[in-house]
Amino acid sequence: MDLKFRFDDPQYVHITNPEQAAQAVAELEKHDMLGVDIEGTGLDPYVDKLLLVQVGTAEKSYIFDAQRMSLFGLEPLIALLENPKIIKLMHNGKFDYGFIKLQVGAKVANIYDTMLAEGILTAGIKHLQSLAALSEQYLETRLNKSVRKSFEELKYQITEDQLKYSALDTLVLFPIFDQQFKRLKEENLVNIAKLEFAVTVVVAEMELKGIYIDVDMWRKIIDELRKKRVGFALQFQDAIRPLYEATQVDLFGVNSEVINMNSQPQLMDLFNNKLGVIVPSTGDEILVGVDHPVAKILRDYRAYEKLISAFGESLLAKVNKKTGRLHPDFMQLGTATGRFACANPNLQQIPRNSEEAPFRKCFKPAAGYKLVVTDYSSMEMRILASLSKDKMLVDTIKNGYDIHSRTASLMWGLEYSADFKKKYPEQRQAAKIINFGLVYGMGPGGLARQIGKSMDEARELMDVYFRSYPDIKKWLNRAGDDAVRRGWSVTPAGRKRWYHMPETTDPDYKRKISQIQREAKNHPIQGTNADVTKYALVFMQDRLKKEGVDGFVTHTVHDEVVCEVREDQAEDWAKIQVEEMVRAGELIIKDVPIASEPFVGDVWEH
DNA sequence: AGAGGTGGTG
DNA sequence: CATGCACCACCTCT
Numbered sequence: 001m002d003l004k005f006r007f008d009d010p011q012y013v014h015i016t017n018p019e020q021a022a023q024a025v026a027e028l029e030k031h032d033m034l035g036v037d038i039e040g041t042g043l044d045p046y047v048d049k050l051l052l053v054q055v056g057t058a059e060k061s062y063i064f065d066a067q068r069m070s071l072f073g074l075e076p077l078i079a080l081l082e083n084p085k086i087i088k089l090m091h092n093g094k095f096d097y098g099f100i101k102l103q104v105g106a107k108v109a110n111i112y113d114t115m116l117a118e119g120i121l122t123a124g125i126k127h128l129q130s131l132a133a134l135s136e137q138y139l140e141t142r143l144n145k146s147v148r149k150s151f152e153e154l155k156y157q158i159t160e161d162q163l164k165y166s167a168l169d170t171l172v173l174f175p176i177f178d179q180q181f182k183r184l185k186e187e188n189l190v191n192i193a194k195l196e197f198a199v200t201v202v203v204a205e206m207e208l209k210g211i212y213i214d215v216d217m218w219r220k221i222i223d224e225l226r227k228k229r230v231g232f233a234l235q236f237q238d239a240i241r242p243l244y245e246a247t248q249v250d251l252f253g254v255n256s257e258v259i260n261m262n263s264q265p266q267l268m269d270l271f272n273n274k275l276g277v278i279v280p281s282t283g284d285e286i287l288v289g290v291d292h293p294v295a296k297i298l299r300d301y302r303a304y305e306k307l308i309s310a311f312g313e314s315l316l317a318k319v320n321k322k323t324g325r326l327h328p329d330f331m332q333l334g335t336a337t338g339r340f341a342c343a344n345p346n347l348q349q350i351p352r353n354s355e356e357a358p359f360r361k362c363f364k365p366a367a368g369y370k371l372v373v374t375d376y377s378s379m380e381m382r383i384l385a386s387l388s389k390d391k392m393l394v395d396t397i398k399n400g401y402d403i404h405s406r407t408a409s410l411m412w413g414l415e416y417s418a419d420f421k422k423k424y425p426e427q428r429q430a431a432k433i434i435n436f437g438l439v440y441g442m443g444p445g446g447l448a449r450q451i452g453k454s455m456d457e458a459r460e461l462m463d464v465y466f467r468s469y470p471d472i473k474k475w476l477n478r479a480g481d482d483a484v485r486r487g488w489s490v491t492p493a494g495r496k497r498w499y500h501m502p503e504t505t506d507p508d509y510k511r512k513i514s515q516i517q518r519e520a521k522n523h524p525i526q527g528t529n530a531d532v533t534k535y536a537l538v539f540m541q542d543r544l545k546k547e548g549v550d551g552f553v554t555h556t557v558h559d560e561v562v563c564e565v566r567e568d569q570a571e572d573w574a575k576i577q578v579e580e581m582v583r584a585g586e587l588i589i590k591d592v593p594i595a596s597e598p599f600v601g602d603v604w605e606h
Numbered sequence: 607a608g609a610g611g612t613g614g615t616g
Numbered sequence: 617c618a619t620g621c622a623c624c625a626c627c628t629c630t
Contacts, residue, residue, distance in 0.1 A: 260627095260628080262612095262626090262627055262628065263627085263628060263629085264610085264611055264612085264627090264628070264629085265628080265629075266628095280617065281611075281612090281617065282611085282612085283611075283612060283613085283617075284612080284613075285617075286617080302612080302613085303613095305626095305627095306612080306613055306614070306626085307614085309625080309626050309627075310613080310614065310624090310625050310626060311614080311625090314625080314626085334622095334623075334624095335622055335623060336621095336622075336623095337621080337622060337623095339616085339622060339623075340623090341622085341623055341624075342623085342624080343623095343624060343625085344624095345624090345625085346614090346615085346623080346624045346625070347615095348614095348615055348616075348623075348624085349613095349614045349615040349616090349623080349624060349625080350614080350615075351614060351615080352614095352615080375616095380616090436620085437620055437621095438620090439620090439621070440620035440621040440622090441620060441621070442620040442621090443619075443620080445619055445620095446619070446620050447620090449617085449619095449620095450620085508618095511618070511619075514619070515619090518619095518620065518621070519621070519622095521620095521621085522620085522621040522622080523621085523622095525621085526616090526621065526622060529616090530622095557615075557616065558615085558616045558622085558623095559616070560616085
């Protein structure tokens with residue numbers, strides 16, 4: 001590897017006043033590609049302090065010192081970072097984007113992100129992708145990570161070691177880029193990479209904007225759930241107390257708990273040794289079939305315990321002190337298929353509104369704004385139709401039929417009608433289970449378990465299904481076989497997923513191949529859904545700007561996008577939001593129409 | 607600290 | 617409940 005810098009002696013310029021800054025920018029402006037990185041005292045751009053902004057060429061890093069001079073509003077630097085003609089090499093640019101936007105006042109434009117590029121190149125077989133790991137992998141050299149830690153306690157002057165470390169963070173990006181970009185071209189992944197680089201700006205803005213949560217309303221819901229939980233807990237302990245030898249009474253003569261209801265081993269002992277009900281596990285699917293009052297009480301307790309523990313006070317602790325809003329971490333390549341993953345908190349797993357736990361009603365717009373929510377309808381079935389080009393499924397969707405009803409109608413020769421769901425609810429339900437199961441690569445065994453019938457009956461049912469949709473069967477089998485033969489699968493938009501192929505001598509060979517086949521049946525479907533939603537996010541961001549709308553993308557859940565838009569503009573914007581969702585879908589899916597429904601209101605629902 | 611079980615979402 | 621995809625959070629136990 002022929003490097004343009006030395007790991008032990010990187011070239012850098014420490015910039016501590018505006019004159020030096022202007023001079024540095026004049027030099028940097030001559031290049032069409034720059035490395036950009038920041039150092040700060042922590043991870044939160046709202047509360048932690050920006051210390052350094054490094055902007056570098058392939059040979060030299062220019063380090064703007066935010067402690068020695070104010071970087072906020074520094075015009076030459078802002079113009080440089082916002083210059084759309086200069087490619088900014090960044091590693092997890094979303095993070096730096098936030099600090100730079102809030103504490104420099106610049107919106108970094110034209111990003112190439114080495115972390116995202118690596119995620120695209122290793123989807124499904126992901127390994128470490130920190131900058132240090134990439135540096136080792138591509139440059140066979142180690143970055144000294146210990147220096148980064150030292151920024152957290154930074155009080156006075158930056159040391160020479162810290163400056164060298166900071167300089168290397170922009171220098172290493174160039175040779176990594178060279179090798180990554182070559183591979184992106186070889187794998188035909190340049191378009192997907194461009195998509196991800198555009199998306200990362202939307203995500204950065206989305207995270208900065210955050211989402212408002214009505215804390216008081218949330219607490220009221222939890223309190224009600226707690227009351228109900230304690231009732232079931234007491235019932236449970238009283239019911240099982242006679243079964244245990246030592247009567248647990250505490251110092252005050254109050255009956256205490258007999259067993260820990262959250263303990264799997266203790267519950268297994270209770271059922272198998274005390275109650276005489278043999279269960280393989282204590283999951284709900286098993287308990288629902290156990291004819292014993294204790295099982296029923298446990299199920300009720302579990303439902304409340306789940307909501308309280310997973311969505312209770314812990315979520316409120318994540319409200320940002322500065323903004324009063326939630327700023328979750330959206331990981332745009334957090335999954336093997338291209339979907340987002342979300343954490344801290346995971347707003348993609350907030351329970352759907354129910355009578356007892358209307359959690360989503362707590363997510364509201366700011367005063368004077370509305371939430372505009374759009375989601376794709378039956379997206380995965382539309383994608384399956386488009387991929388398989390199955391005549392009947394395409395026909396079903398083109399005619400706007402209810403997909404599960406039409407499927408049942410075809411399977412059993414029942415006449416399709418608008419009120420089919422009312423007339424043949426069981427048939428429709430069975431068809432729905434197959435439709436959903438198929439996009440997950442389900443087989444007869446899985447279907448039998450789902451509908452509680454025998455393996456033979458399930459196999460017969462799938463035969464009947466595939467007689468109506470023969471090309472779906474062909475497509476699914478081919479998707480699985482292609483992946484096993486090639487070691488990867490791909491979406492129409494070009495997103496790839498790789499698979500670890502087992503050795504033929506592997507004792508689990510058959511099981512692992514089946515696993516790959518299922519994953520490969522699902523990947524083009526789920527991945528296309530992700531591709532489409534990501535295009536929609538980019539289109540929406542563009543339109544918000546172009547139309548001068550006072551609004552923001554604030555949330556996305558796989559096939560759904562939420563915007564927060566000024567009240568008087570919300571209805572007009574909702575039409576545009578649908579338009580962009582559909583346009584994104586039609587860009588990739590040509591054989592069937594795309595549909596998206598808007599909801600405008602004061603709570604998160606659709 | 608990490609694994610396994612359980613269960614919330616699409 | 618190994619035999620349906622993709623996740624994350626919380627709990628208990630080792």
